[in-house]
Amino acid sequence: MNFSKFLMSFAAPTWVEIELNGQAQVMVYIQSSPCCFNWKKLVWLGLAPPKVKGIIWLTLHGRAPVTVELVKRGAWTASDTICPMCRKGQETFQHIFFSCEVAWTIWSKFYACWGLSLVHPREPTLFFVSWREVPCNQYGDSNWLVIPFAAIWFIWLMRNDVIFNNKVVNLTFLRC
Secondary structure, rough: OHHHHOOOOOOEEEEEEEEOEEEEEEEEOOOOOHHEEEEEHHHHOOOOOOOHHHHHHHHOOOOOOHHHHHEEEOOOOOOEEEOOOOOEOOOOOHHHHOHHHHHHHHHHHHHHOOOOOOOOOOOOOHHHHHHOOOOOOOOHHHHHHHHHHHHHHHHHHHHHHHHOOOOOOOOOOOOO
């Protein structure tokens, strides 16, 4: 589901409950109109190297080269589309970056370093819009805005190490 059009209708601060299949999934407090925050421009602000911006851009457009997408495009013949990091869910871009246990551990560590405890949306567009709304300006906007880039890139590199280099996920070194 694409939330960008849905969110464009809000012009004042409000709580938005996002539902999928009739069940509440997330509550987001939108302080400013999302139409005033262009998440696509955020990608190209120069906050990250080109490779990082590329994977973010592909993720935001639902085109990240994860196994489920590669199978759909006929570029991956393996029948195993299970997440290589947790081995518990299909490797979709939503799973690999937002709901995988390994990804969640990484996000939680980033949050803990900033003294936060958050639940984030699994849909990339809504994630970036809601990230901008988290009131965490004590270290400056650009520092806060770079965290999703760093986390997603870290997750992507870890995933690739597991797939291509037969590495085992090890998160014991993560520290604030």
